[in-house]
Amino acid sequence: xxxxxxxxxxxxxxxDQAVLTDINLSLTExxxxxxxxxxxxxxxxxRLLNGLLQPSSGQVVVSGQAPDDGPExxxxxxxxxxxxxxxxxxxxxxxxxxxxxLRNQGLSKADARLRAEHCLREHHRLDWAERAVxxxxxxxxxxxxxMAVLVMNPAVLIxxxxxxxxxxxxxxxxxGWLLGLPQQLxxxxxxxxxxxxxxxxxxxxxxxxxxxxSPDAVIAAYKxxxxxxxxx
Amino acid sequence: xxxxYIHRRSWLHRLPAGLKLLGLMAASIALYALSWPWxxxxxxxxxxxxxxxxxxxxxSRLWVIxxxxxxxxxxxxxxxxxxxxxxxxxxLLRMLTLIWLANLVTLTTRMDAMMDAVMPALSPLRLVGxxxxxxxxxxxxxxxxxxVLMAVLNSLLEAWKSRxxxxxxxxxxxxxxxxxxxxxxxxxxxxxxxxxIHLPDTPNV
Amino acid sequence: MKxxxxxxxxxxxxxxxxxxxxxxxxFVTGIPITAQTLGVMLAGVMLGxxxxxxxxxxxxxxVALGAPLLSGGRGGLGVFVGPTAGFFIGFPVAALxxxxxxxxxxxQPLLLATGVGAFTGGILVxxxxxxxxxxxxxxxxxxxxxQVMSVYLPGDCVKVVLTAIVAQAxxxxxxxxxxxxxx
Numbered sequence: 001x002x003x004x005x006x007x008x009x010x011x012x013x014x015x016d017q018a019v020l021t022d023i024n025l026s027l028t029e030x031x032x033x034x035x036x037x038x039x040x041x042x043x044x045x046x047r048l049l050n051g052l053l054q055p056s057s058g059q060v061v062v063s064g065q066a067p068d069d070g071p072e073x074x075x076x077x078x079x080x081x082x083x084x085x086x087x088x089x090x091x092x093x094x095x096x097x098x099x100x101x102l103r104n105q106g107l108s109k110a111d112a113r114l115r116a117e118h119c120l121r122e123h124h125r126l127d128w129a130e131r132a133v134x135x136x137x138x139x140x141x142x143x144x145x146x147m148a149v150l151v152m153n154p155a156v157l158i159x160x161x162x163x164x165x166x167x168x169x170x171x172x173x174x175x176g177w178l179l180g181l182p183q184q185l186x187x188x189x190x191x192x193x194x195x196x197x198x199x200x201x202x203x204x205x206x207x208x209x210x211x212x213x214s215p216d217a218v219i220a221a222y223k224x225x226x227x228x229x230x231x232x
Numbered sequence: 233x234x235x236x237y238i239h240r241r242s243w244l245h246r247l248p249a250g251l252k253l254l255g256l257m258a259a260s261i262a263l264y265a266l267s268w269p270w271x272x273x274x275x276x277x278x279x280x281x282x283x284x285x286x287x288x289x290x291x292s293r294l295w296v297i298x299x300x301x302x303x304x305x306x307x308x309x310x311x312x313x314x315x316x317x318x319x320x321x322x323x324l325l326r327m328l329t330l331i332w333l334a335n336l337v338t339l340t341t342r343m344d345a346m347m348d349a350v351m352p353a354l355s356p357l358r359l360v361g362x363x364x365x366x367x368x369x370x371x372x373x374x375x376x377x378x379x380v381l382m383a384v385l386n387s388l389l390e391a392w393k394s395r396x397x398x399x400x401x402x403x404x405x406x407x408x409x410x411x412x413x414x415x416x417x418x419x420x421x422x423x424x425x426x427x428x429i430h431l432p433d434t435p436n437v
Numbered sequence: 438m439k440x441x442x443x444x445x446x447x448x449x450x451x452x453x454x455x456x457x458x459x460x461x462x463x464f465v466t467g468i469p470i471t472a473q474t475l476g477v478m479l480a481g482v483m484l485g486x487x488x489x490x491x492x493x494x495x496x497x498x499x500v501a502l503g504a505p506l507l508s509g510g511r512g513g514l515g516v517f518v519g520p521t522a523g524f525f526i527g528f529p530v531a532a533l534x535x536x537x538x539x540x541x542x543x544x545q546p547l548l549l550a551t552g553v554g555a556f557t558g559g560i561l562v563x564x565x566x567x568x569x570x571x572x573x574x575x576x577x578x579x580x581x582x583x584q585v586m587s588v589y590l591p592g593d594c595v596k597v598v599l600t601a602i603v604a605q606a607x608x609x610x611x612x613x614x615x616x617x618x619x620x
Contacts, residue, residue: 052390076396080391090403092606104398134410149395299509310581310585327575341501362577366443374454374496378455378458405475406470416444416447429443
């Protein structure tokens, strides 16, 4: 299944500021990384892909579907993982958190529960079902966030700095797991080691694509630019 | 920072806050004490003229009452039906005058100037252990917390929508509250680590 | 008063402000309901009567200073002389009574104690202030004022139920956060 994300002549303006300027991209690779300094527009770019933001002009198409109708309509196709698990976890127990997306997809409570339990069982974590989410460690919480999205079976997974708040071993463990998933991954990260394992790396700066290609080349260019000088 | 104050050079801006507050109180009393209808009309015109003194677009500020218009219509209708058109008109005139006048004080007075003017009146609170500088600090904390809570709510809303969440958005009050409580614990710890809330000119040693 | 108490007071005032910035939701009755009074009742339940009172006094104070924190972005001195002034001025007492009643019933199941507290404070007391204020400002008699304000009742009753549900959910995760349930 070839998932293509197409961005054509994309412009985004917010509060009279140009956030993204003339973005033209065709993302077919399985693992696409996104790098850039704060304010580069990368968070806005990925939010255009699932409809959380709408472009000022231009086209967005994700596997034949345009996110015009908003994120709810895209939620079957595109899963989104945010940076802070505390701002994503809505329900008290792990199983309820997993059931949420399934219920929104139209499953009955019983079916959603079965699917959620099956999912946990597959990952050898059925004992987590009734655990309170707030009793979990940061890494465990983020795992639950990812599971709550994966259980909905999306084709594309977008991750906005998902592991920033985690310690190194947890980050490595979760990254390894992510890279083995069948979904297409679009991930924003500041972790150059992780991004080096991706198929394609996009470097965004001030709303434009500054670099695009193999991670090694783009990382080298990005590092060079950072060394040259940084303007607040 | 979110405030209704607008920065202009007008004679109202130059008046001290305390004087404006006293003037507002005096005007309110006068408006209701003097029951001749023409008094209300004159007051209203004076207030509307005062808006003109705010400079260009001064009169556009009169639209502050826009969200109340449906209610005004309802009240006017009810009043006309139960009493008389003249009673309803008088009531409406007074209400408009008072709202516009009070709003004018807000538009032309900085929040900190307002607070300084009112602080002396709050000094009796020392007796229950609340010193004025602590009130000022709590106000600052409050103002600081609002955008943070809004951001938390927005993040939760994004996550909710991204998983196809429906109309039961009230559920987000729960994680929002939990996040807020945790945040207040962190802030308390940070404050304690810096020695707590002290008087502005006392070093936190 | 301890620093920690002041932080909590500031926090719940900010919560009420944040809830007020959420756009009103259309309700079945056609009257849009705002989330703000949910925060008022929660302040009473979570902080207890006295800190709840202080928290709402802080909120009302800052609105009076000129912050647009009432539902719809309203604020400043103008809101204290309008027809709905009673409702805002009633926030502190509503929180006080909510907390007080919830605390009185602390041996009862949480949902019940919180629900009754929220109803007493958030509806009975708040509407008392609101109706009195309306009557005073518009010159209508109390009966007429009650009739006008009753359109908001269904939405506010829903909020009473939500207050109880939210308080219970938070209590499960952070039992010490609910002051009206402490021994």
